Amino acid sequence: MTWNHELKYYYVDCINKLTKMEAIIAKFSVEDYHKMIEAGLLIYRDVELINGLILEMSPEGTEHTYIGETLADYFRRLTQGIAWVREARPITLTQSEPEPDIAIVRLPHSLYRSHHPYPEDIYLLIEISHSTLKFDTSEKRNTYAAANIQDYWVVDVNNKQLIIYRSPINGLYKNETRLSLDSQVSPLAFPDLNIIVNEIFNR
Structure with missing residues (x-):
């Protein structure tokens, strides 16, 4: 009887300790992620790897x-012969494989027959943000900055504006610019291309 009484308090003590522990999250490497894809574990799942x-x-x-x-098609016409435009396809970063x-x-x-684009292959990343604006301007932004992506644009559908992040330093973008519909902008890699913000939303 004494043993059961002591055991009861032992279990209660263990439960109390467990409830005070922080959750431990298992993170995956890009290599782990690729193995899961090859094994078919993520088939029919619309997922991406972000920071493990x-x-x-x-x-x-x-x-x-x-x-x-329409924006992807627009860029294809503008960059024909000088760049390749990918839509919702993976890019491979150190700890992430997002699909901008x-x-x-x-x-x-043909470079991408054997691997997805690496940071050094990327001229510009664009996210179209409707319900994901907070994520795209925080977690995604920091992920791209950490990978040294020089030019990252967020198309803010609800507020009809274009948010531009540039100059990544120590994992953060130093420059953030918000452009209204009457503004123009050129990708860093293609300064001769003038993009009218209004045309992004009204083509």
Whole structure:
């Protein structure tokens, strides 16, 4: 009887200690992630790897899809022969493998037969943000800054503005610019290309 009484308090003490412990999150490397994909563990799952965590991607609404498709097509015409435009395809960073809505990367296209684009291959990343603005301007922003992505744009669908992040230093972007519809901007890699913000939303 005494033993049971002591055991009861032992269990209670253990439970109290467990409730005070911080949650331990298992993180995966890019190599782990690739092995899961090859093994078919993530088949039919719409996911991406962000800083070691496998995250479900939000479904696209019609406006998100429309803007993404038309903007990607616009950039294809502007950069034909000088860059390759990828839509919702992976890029490989040190601890992440996100799938930005648009990635403008260096040629030749055959480079990506054996691997996804690395940071040094990337001219410009663009995320179309409708319901994901907070994530794209915090976690995604910091992920891209840490990878030294020089030019990152967020198309803010709800507020009809373009947010531009540049000059990554020590894992953070030094420069943030918010452009309204009547503004123009050029990608860092292609200063001769003038993008009118209004055309992003009203093409």
